[in-house]
Amino acid sequence: MEFFTLNDGNKIPAVGFGTFQIPADGSTYKAVKKALELGIRHIDTAAAYFNEAEVGRAVKDSGVRRDEVWITSKLWLQDYPYAEAQKAIDASLQKLGMDYMDMYLLHQPYGEVTEAWAALEEAKKAGKIRSIGVSNMTPKLWQQYVPQFSSMPAVNQVEFNPFFQQKELRKLLAPHDVKIEAWAPLGQGSTALLTHPEILKLAAKYGKDAGQVVLRFEYQEGIIIFPKSIHESRIKSNMEIFDFALTDAEMDALRALDTNKGIHDPDRPGVKEMLLGAFDVHAND
Structure with missing residues (x-):
């Protein structure tokens, strides 16, 4: 496994496993195991x-061993007020059955963001969290909130794939060595992406599938990736990206696929209100 070094000095595995939309009916347990x-x-x-x-x-x-596994979880919006955030961090630890999390993120950039960030900073100092970061922050939202923080996030977890390469955001994060983590690194299985002629040409050249070419491109761009699958063969193939390397010309060809458009726009009017009411993470407490 390859690693990236975060701006706080911690080393994070470059490839992970996402559990979004995997049900808690035994499916998550089986897939993660x-x-x-x-x-x-x-x-x-x-x-x-x-x-x-x-x-x-x-x-x-x-x-x-616990110290060999990097565990990330995220704080939901309803728990952003400072006192609620403190309780939610402890609740996540209790549910995970762990003494610490390797990373904890603000899941969405709305509401009492600065209070929530202060709670994350405190939990990091207390040893409950090793690294802290944010998620779904566009350049606009980053500039709205992060200047108010007393410490710099280690990552910003956002949508990223060859069709949406977050070039403006990356320029903003680079001076602070903030890493991007890619959700939907395969475009949520986008047929247009996985059958693109440029990607299929490279797959044929290297004896890889389209998904492996996409993930290799993202890795070489310095992006932390965690594709999701419940299928053993796909989990295995998603890891097999370290035995080949794309050339500079091939990287440039894939960079040229960028459309600067994703499936989710955090800046769109109404998204904040929709997400604030989307879940009750304490419904089963």
Whole structure:
């Protein structure tokens, strides 16, 4: 496994496993346990995924040492006020059955963002979290909130794939060495992406599938990736991207696929209100 070094000095596995939309009916447990068996050492979950407990059980039952697995979870909007954020961090730890999380993110950039960030900073100082970051922050939202923070996020987890390469955001983050983590690194299985002639040409050249070419491109761009799959063969193939390398010309050809458009626009009017009422992460408490 390859690693990236974050701006706080911690080393994060470059490839992880996402658990978004994997149900907490035993499916998350099975998928995470299988991913760990296959060598994955980076698991991404969230309070709003409702599967933290199954992630924690899978890690415990995997036989892999806790300090060898990078665990990320995220704080949901309803818990952004400072006191609620403190409680939510402890609740995530309890559900995971862990003494600390490797990373904890603000899941969405709305509401009491600065209060929530202060709670994350405090939890980091207390040893409950090793690295802290944000998610879904566009350049506009980054400039609205981050200048108010007393410390710099280690990552910004956003939509990223060859069709949406976040070039403006990356220019903003680069001076602070803030890494991008890609959700939907395969464009949520976009047929247009995975059948693009440029990508298929490279897949044929290197004896890889289209998804592996896309993930290799993202890795070479310095992006942390965690594709999601419940299928063993796909989990395995998503890791097999370190035995080939794209040339500079090939990287440029894939950079040229950027449309600067994604499936989610955090700046769009109404998104804040929709997300504020989307989940009740305490419904089953």
